[in-house]
Amino acid sequence: MGSAAADALLPLDASRFAAESCAVVDFLEVYYRDIESYPVWPDAEPGHLRTLLPDMPPEDGESVDVILEDVRRHIIPGLTHWQSPNFFAYYPMNASTAGFAGQMLSTGLNVLPFMWAASPAATELEGVVVDWMARLVGLPECFLFSGGGGGVLHGSTCEAVVCTLAAARDRALSNLGHEAILRLVVYASDQSHYTFQKGARIVGIPPSNFRVIPTLAGSAYGLTADSVHEAVKADVADGLVPLYLCTTVGTTGLGAVDPVRDLGEVARQYGMWLHIDAAYAGSALICPEFKDYIDGAELADSVSMNPHKWFLTNMNCCCLWVVSPALLTSALSSNPEYLNNVGGEGAAEVVNYKDWQIALSHPFRAMKLWLVLRRYGVAGMRAYIRRHVDMAKWFETMLEADERFEVVVPRRFSLVTFRLRPRHEGRDDMEALNRKLLVAINGSGRAFMTHFVVDNKFVIRMVVGAAMTEMRHVQDAWELVQDKAKEVQATP
Incomplete structure (x- = not known):
């Protein structure tokens, strides 16, 4: 210039x-x-x-x-x-006019509430909003600031996982000594998000000490307490130290739900940190009919869910709650002299979010979540979630009524998993057939879906959750699936 x-x-x-x-x-x-x-x-x-x-x-x-x-x-x-009403892939990444307005305010004001003195109102609004969300999803009082716990808004589940793994690691090593890090073991199911394996490596857990526990169709691919107990017993017998157990409410591939209470009791027995990952399905927990899925949350050390997935809050926004903020901050805090600003340091209620996360900088994410809650209200958000669930239920019903298709795992939220059966049993390659079907669906430009593989089955995933999706879009998607199924079955 x-x-x-x-x-x-x-x-x-x-x-x-x-x-x-x-x-x-x-x-x-x-x-x-x-x-x-x-x-x-x-x-x-x-x-x-x-x-x-x-x-x-x-x-x-x-x-x-x-x-x-x-x-x-x-x-x-x-x-x-991603905001197309015909986007049925991965999990939704919601946007809304309220979320956009909140993002504009957050970006426009452009403050950094990484500590109370850096922006008092922004810091305190975050504390209010995470307590609101904790009450809405049914978390026990111990996760609220008023109950001795607390929450923070991270950018993603990946960040939340690394932070909780670091807190669990330091809690264990404070008693065992740092050299014991090679003995620490992390447990998750074969349905858990891969970010737990990545996070374990980042905090120094040897890859050989990460246990991927198989799940079965009989438990709807949920992790069982017996399988965890057997794995932990074997490790303890080998002189290893159980550190961290992940339980998931709504797994990425199939929407499976782990039994939180049963796994919590195993974690308590062995002194493990229990984390509940509800990134996608956590939004549904605001509806009373889904509350049972988080029964036993009082046994957990941390919980996370992503309002940017299915709660109309534009990217990026992840709620992380912990029972013991001191464990988190002791693993993540730093106090250089230039951050020792005058004002608020002596007050017990002051929260410095720089010590709750990996980065120092902390965006004003609370503004957009606050606007969504204020603009749509709890009743509006419940109706929004239920509408998507009803659409997915209809799609599942259509699949079950058509003998050409198989529903692989019963639907729990708004994810439907299915595959096309071959015309002649034993003659067609089912995986190749369903790959062709998925390519045909996505190649049409009229819808976008993704896949998963479980028990060597290639499964098509159809997730209802985009903010603009209406029943007519789901009906159109069903017609598209039927038409493309007929085409690929007719192809030699």
Whole structure:
């Protein structure tokens, strides 16, 4: 940029801020209005964007209108449209007008509540919001600030897992000595998210000390207390130290639910840290009919769930609650002199979130979750969750009524797992058949689904949870599945 233009640069001019922000909002309004016109999953080749964009940024700044036009021409066609009502893949990544408004306020105010003195109201709002959420999902009083526990808003479950593993590790090593880290063992099921294995490596647990415990169809692929007990007994007999047990409410692949109370009793028996991962299904726990899935939570040390998945809160936002904040902060705290600001240090109620996370910086995530709760209310959020569950229930019913299909695992929330049966038993390769079916569904551009493999079965996953999804979209998806099933079965 030339010196004259540089001298005139006003990056946060109030009038320009309003005009350019309105241009972005108008662009997004058109995007959401027309989102069904785009293929949910793009027909894009690796590296295609590099052929469309220059090798260097512009020397002189360009107008927002010019930039947004390039977004429309070059970026939008290469996106997977996660907010499309026909997006049924992975797990949902919700957005909403309230979530967007909260994100705008958070981004616009741009404060960093990493400690109370850095932004008192933002820090305290986070404490209020996590207590609200704890009560809504049915956590016992011990997870609330008022009950001696507390919560923090992380960016993802991955961060929450690393932090709780570090707290569990340090708690154990404070008695055993640091050299005992090679004896610590972490336990999870073959349905648990891979982030637990990654997190264990990050905090220094040897990969050979991570136990992946098999699950069976008989328990709907939930982890059983007996299988954990046997694995722990064998490790103790070998001189190892049980450290951490993950229990999941709504696994990634199948939506399986582990028995929290039974596993909690095993964890207590052996002095293990018990973590409850409810990243996706935690949102459903606000509905009374799902509360039993977290029975026994008082036996846990930590719980996490992601409002950005199924709670209308734009990325990224993960609630982590712990019973003992002191264990978390002792593993993660640092106190350089430049952070010893005057103000609030002596008050017992002050929370410094820099000591509850990996990074020092801490975004104002509480603002967007607060806006979602205020704007839609508990009744509105319960109706939202139930609507998706009812749609998934309908889709499952259609599958069960069609003899061509098999529901692999009974639906619990809004995830349906299914596969297509071969026309002639024993003659067709079922995995190849279902791979072809999934490719045909996604290749149509009319829907996007993903797969999972369990007991050597290739399973198609259909998750209802996008903010804009209505019953007609689920009905269209069912028609698409039927049509593509007929096509692939007719192909030699």
